[in-house]
Amino acid sequence: MMGFTIALAGNPNCGKTTLFNKLTGASQRVGNWPGVTIDRKTGKIRGMTDAELVDTPGIYSLSPYSPEEVVTRNFLLEGNPDAVINIVDATNIERNLFLTLQILDTGIPTVVALNMMDTIEKEGGSVDAKALSEKLGCPVIPISALKSEGLKELVEAAATAANECARPAAIKFGDDIESLISETESALADKVPEEKRRWYAVKLAEKDATVSEQFPEIAESLKEKSAAVEESYGDEMDSVISDARYEIIGGLVSGSVKRAEKDEKDGTLSDRIDRIVTHRIAGIPIFIGVLGAVFLGIIGFGDITGIGTYLTDWLNGYIEDPIGTSVEQWCADNNVSEPLTGLIMSAFIGGVGAVIGFLPQMLVLFLALCILEDIGYMARAAFVMDRVFRFFGLSGKSFIPILVGTGCGVPGIMATRTIESDRDRRITAMSVTFMPCGAKLPIIALIAGALFGNNGFVALFAYVLGIVVILMSGIILKKWRSLAGEPAPFIMELPPYHLPSVLNVIKGTLDRGWAFVKKAGTIILLASVFVWFLASYDPSFNYLGADATTDSILQTIGQAVCVIFQPLGWADHWELTVGTVTGLIAKENLVGTLGTLFSLDEVGDAGEEYWDILAAYLTPAAGMAFLVFNLLCAPCFAAIGAMHRELGTWKATGMAVAYQCCIAYMVASIIYVIGSLIWGTSAEISGIVIAILSVAALVYLLVAKDPFLIMDKIGKKEEAVAE
Ligand code: GDP
Numbered sequence: 001m002m003g004f005t006i007a008l009a010g011n012p013n014c015g016k017t018t019l020f021n022k023l024t025g026a027s028q029r030v031g032n033w034p035g036v037t038i039d040r041k042t043g044k045i046r047g048m049t050d051a052e053l054v055d056t057p058g059i060y061s062l063s064p065y066s067p068e069e070v071v072t073r074n075f076l077l078e079g080n081p082d083a084v085i086n087i088v089d090a091t092n093i094e095r096n097l098f099l100t101l102q103i104l105d106t107g108i109p110t111v112v113a114l115n116m117m118d119t120i121e122k123e124g125g126s127v128d129a130k131a132l133s134e135k136l137g138c139p140v141i142p143i144s145a146l147k148s149e150g151l152k153e154l155v156e157a158a159a160t161a162a163n164e165c166a167r168p169a170a171i172k173f174g175d176d177i178e179s180l181i182s183e184t185e186s187a188l189a190d191k192v193p194e195e196k197r198r199w200y201a202v203k204l205a206e207k208d209a210t211v212s213e214q215f216p217e218i219a220e221s222l223k224e225k226s227a228a229v230e231e232s233y234g235d236e237m238d239s240v241i242s243d244a245r246y247e248i249i250g251g252l253v254s255g256s257v258k259r260a261e262k263d264e265k266d267g268t269l270s271d272r273i274d275r276i277v278t279h280r281i282a283g284i285p286i287f288i289g290v291l292g293a294v295f296l297g298i299i300g301f302g303d304i305t306g307i308g309t310y311l312t313d314w315l316n317g318y319i320e321d322p323i324g325t326s327v328e329q330w331c332a333d334n335n336v337s338e339p340l341t342g343l344i345m346s347a348f349i350g351g352v353g354a355v356i357g358f359l360p361q362m363l364v365l366f367l368a369l370c371i372l373e374d375i376g377y378m379a380r381a382a383f384v385m386d387r388v389f390r391f392f393g394l395s396g397k398s399f400i401p402i403l404v405g406t407g408c409g410v411p412g413i414m415a416t417r418t419i420e421s422d423r424d425r426r427i428t429a430m431s432v433t434f435m436p437c438g439a440k441l442p443i444i445a446l447i448a449g450a451l452f453g454n455n456g457f458v459a460l461f462a463y464v465l466g467i468v469v470i471l472m473s474g475i476i477l478k479k480w481r482s483l484a485g486e487p488a489p490f491i492m493e494l495p496p497y498h499l500p501s502v503l504n505v506i507k508g509t510l511d512r513g514w515a516f517v518k519k520a521g522t523i524i525l526l527a528s529v530f531v532w533f534l535a536s537y538d539p540s541f542n543y544l545g546a547d548a549t550t551d552s553i554l555q556t557i558g559q560a561v562c563v564i565f566q567p568l569g570w571a572d573h574w575e576l577t578v579g580t581v582t583g584l585i586a587k588e589n590l591v592g593t594l595g596t597l598f599s600l601d602e603v604g605d606a607g608e609e610y611w612d613i614l615a616a617y618l619t620p621a622a623g624m625a626f627l628v629f630n631l632l633c634a635p636c637f638a639a640i641g642a643m644h645r646e647l648g649t650w651k652a653t654g655m656a657v658a659y660q661c662c663i664a665y666m667v668a669s670i671i672y673v674i675g676s677l678i679w680g681t682s683a684e685i686s687g688i689v690i691a692i693l694s695v696a697a698l699v700y701l702l703v704a705k706d707p708f709l710i711m712d713k714i715g716k717k718e719e720a721v722a723e
């Protein structure tokens, strides 16, 4: 027997990955949340030497909305699978068959796997697979992926279909539509292989955008005839055809599907819970309550330490002592040179250690979120928030990453993975770090303590500012060419509630934690080594000794570039610029760096020792501008690395960082001038000029319909020149 490839295709959340894992023995992530599989995965079917199985992202239709749906469509059409297993969620059979009909059109040998039969049976319903199979013209195998029932029969049927190349017969629409299709099929005769012709013809009749672009003349020649059909149905072609599909589905289902007797008035328990948690008004406070509880439990509040904070404090302490102290001792005992000791202590223990210290916090947070996700609550939360966020051009699913980002930007950015639409995912990944993360809290405490008598409103201001800038970015970024378009339609359906699966939850938690550790071991280490070098050597490369930052290369650079912060009111003090740079390693570094630069031996968490120095250096307005710039500008290297993972290229990551720095600069200059007015202090002239320009620019970006048009034109010119 020759080797063959079998594709798995189906709606989101119908059990594809569960089946894939069962058949291949792999352990891909399964989530009770549509959109978990965002790439194709390939594996060998167990017990068969030459059969390859390809898991694809879930789709509702072969006219895709979002990039990962394109992955599936392209694989089915161009990947030449020998057969496709179309998984149908039997509890939602009508909507799932909508895709099935389109798959049958592709002419690929198809086997329908009727999944979730355990649920159907439990509820007392039934599906006559044999009758359905006769009507569909392809094998229909009842299975339960979860309980491993019917899998052997399924694999056999798929192998037979692939071997015999059993192409399904088309299921025909009414005569008027069919005559349009068959005419198109003849026009496609020398362009598309015979077995796929019907699929392309139907898509052309539907006026599918991608296929119409592929065959513009045929699409053009169809216009007149389809106008006649549209006239007679009084509807657009795509609706005419989808109505026709649902009519066919009605015929398929009647007589072969028997539904469980449900209490019509109250619905299932799941329905009743949903009526409360997704309620238009009550849904939002419930959501805030659930997440509030999670966050209080993990991060803590006031004098109460949350479990995550507790563990992180412990690990941070442990890394410092005994690990740090014994490494230092070991270096001393073994005559390790001073610079090398400095490198090890500051880059490994200080830089990477500080980041690893956050790991327990993150693991506990991931664990809680994975549980909420697995029981099915996260899908409801996204549904509730969608109404609010859509107004600003973001989708409801953006809310979770932003929330996670208040703990740490890295997992926040990684949590954007669950957003299906590429556009929403990118915009969210670029905005998450505007929210103050845990590591920015010391900076807030520093400014609040030094300049505002520890006023709690400084912290509140930081969070409100974060949200405002995120919502603003939603409006601005969606106007960017490569991010254009409406937020993806929210067609995610609500998955059933169930008890969390221990394996799923643990795997999900460890996967995300491991990704973070890898990052800490690579990019953060490199960046830490680099900054250590700049801070420990003078411009003629003489080693300055541990903890010396004066006379260093960093100071030289700081003195040279600090002039750009003149409009923000803190250019006269290069130490602040250097602190901003070292904050890129980890934001809380800023407080320690300033301590070193002010030649202090001991510096507390919020830099209490030098509050008076800062108060002498900065007006309150300049202090606010300093704080705002550091909150909003490029995040730490770890978060930049995470952005790179989600955005895909360094170019896109660079653009994102540039965007963040520009916004930070603009907002900080505005705050500086407003603050100077409020507190009646003098402001730099350059600051006033920049602030006025910034207000104009922000208003323009928010109001103009196509503010990036000029940039696009420049981009096009560059491309033309390059050619
Ligand atoms: P995918 O999005 O299509 O890849 O779906 P997943 O494999 O991630 O599964 C979605 C959800 O359906 C998970 O919570 C699974 O545990 C659940 N599930 C999958 N197969 C079955 C089944 O046969 N019976 C039941 N009751 N649940 C299932």
Ligand code: MG
Pocket: 016, 017, 018, 030, 036, 037
């Ligand atoms: Mg999946």
